[in-house]
Amino acid sequence: MPFVSRSRVAVATLMLGVLGGVTPAGADPADNASASTLTVAQDEARVLAYWTPERMASALPAEVPTTSGKAPLSLKAVAPENVLRREDGVEPRGGVSPLADVSSMTGRVFYTDDQGRNRSCSGSTVNSNSKRVVFTAGHCVHGGGSGRGWFTNWVFVPAYHQGSPHGTWTASGLWSKNGWINSADRAFDVGAAVMNLRSGTRIVDAVGGQGIKWGEAYGAYIVQFGYPADPPYNGSALHNCPGTSWNESGFPTNSCTMTGGASGGPWLESYGQNFWAYLYSVNSWMFWNSDPTRIYKWQGPYFSYDTAGSLYDAVKDL
Template sequence: MSFVSRSRVALAATVFGILGGIPPASAEPSADPADNANSPALAVARDEARILAYWTPERMASALPAEVPMTSGKAPISLKPIAPENSQRQEEGVEPRGGVSTLADVHSMSGRVFYTDDQGRNRSCSGSTVNSNGKRLVFTAGHCVHGGGSGRGWFSNWVFVPAYHQGSPHGTWTASGLWSKNGWINNADRAFDVGAAVMNLRNGTRIVDAVGGQGIKWGAAYGAYIFQFGYPADPPYNGSALHNCEGTTWNEGGFPTITCGMTGGASGGPWLESYGQNFWAYLYSVNSWMFWDPDPTRVYKWQGPYFSYDTAGSLYDSLKDL
């Protein structure tokens, strides 16, 4: 089975919280591409029912795949100092509360993302839960949370459906806020095409407690053997099932690259390192950019942003306690 997902990672740090504890967005966005940025509050309590009602099975089935990133990675290197202990780090994943169940595996930790983009179109991406102190994080591509570049904006009606297969045994989860990197938000630079959502509770339960969460690592070497997952929705796929590719990554212009035939809609899906050694694995990158010949139904490789502290690490640290 093969999956490819295109995701642009902009670390937009918006704290939306019906639970509190999320800092307000700054008035003046930073020019440093490695800084985080955030969206306005999304699903506060009064909006949650409306968003859940909006995503009917028919709307989910007709959602377009995510818009493809069009700009290569050329952002200036951040001058922000990085503590040595943060330059290369890994955080472990976790099983769902209560241990392994028959419904909890890579399928429950992966899911399909649905949203309305900043131009009013319903679209889909992929994503995965990531363990943290707050147990509420979903990581995806930056282009799955924000349009990227001048004149573009944050997305709305954002939901995550774990183990999607024309519905889910785990239900639909709404986001309280979206985050990405300024490099994506300001410049649509796919070197920073990383995004994350802080999810609302569902029936009083945090999402990672319900479905488990992957670990995450950054500063790792190229040439890792990874499993790549996503929900491709362009032909010959239809977005109804989780697919995967596997293989050894290589460095192509600074981007981890892998052979894979997944099509649009896989954007934001996880690249998992050490998959199969534990109940969970480590998020190594996300689907960001695909290559095809001669048309988008004939994809032959994918790239993702390199997970450094400037990209995935600082984003994770900003959100881990929310």
């Protein structure tokens, strides 16, 4: 029983293969791919004007994935330093302000999908050299699979609560994994957005950024965050599910009752020990029994170098 679904490029050789969502036959599912630039400066005003409070309130939760994780991980050799690696988070520039705390790094994502429908997901800022990166699920940036495409009007609203003290940020480009783009395989259901500056400020400088790690063991104590929007929730508030994850068919799993709209939200390890924590996975796939409003557990993609690590390396300097 399922859950939720884009990307951009800076490397010319990748761009030739993925522009418009078309990737070369036989492409490694673990390779990164991205859409062309989403929002150039002259488009920002249009995108910001598009997302009125009414459109945000009426946005549908993200479309759920329907394919279980089956694609094999890449057989490429992985450098030892990338098998297990972590990158630390950072406080907002100038330290903690009254308007910025750990929850300010988590926000609500809004976009128009490749079928023309307005939808919502969740996401999290991640510290990087560029200070411009947001991580989410692959199904929050691209429709996934044959005939599907990248999403548009993509924005991130930190600390969303029917608005935000930190404003709405537009994406310059979106990224995901070939395994998601070509096959809608939730083993690769991870995505990233590179955000435009807002009033000359980079998003991580404004709200802080989580750290990220990959190659970690299953069974970590995590706190899972998101903005559930399907009943009994309405997307107006950030919710969380603390717990010790377990390995279920190769996917980190956690008990949680959040509903659709929470997808892409962060699983944070070492939460509460610093101003920031480590992104361990993202909300990808949810389970229910007979009533889809009664979710009882979630899964996320396992963060290896083939999934989260290589994606982070692709976007960290953009």
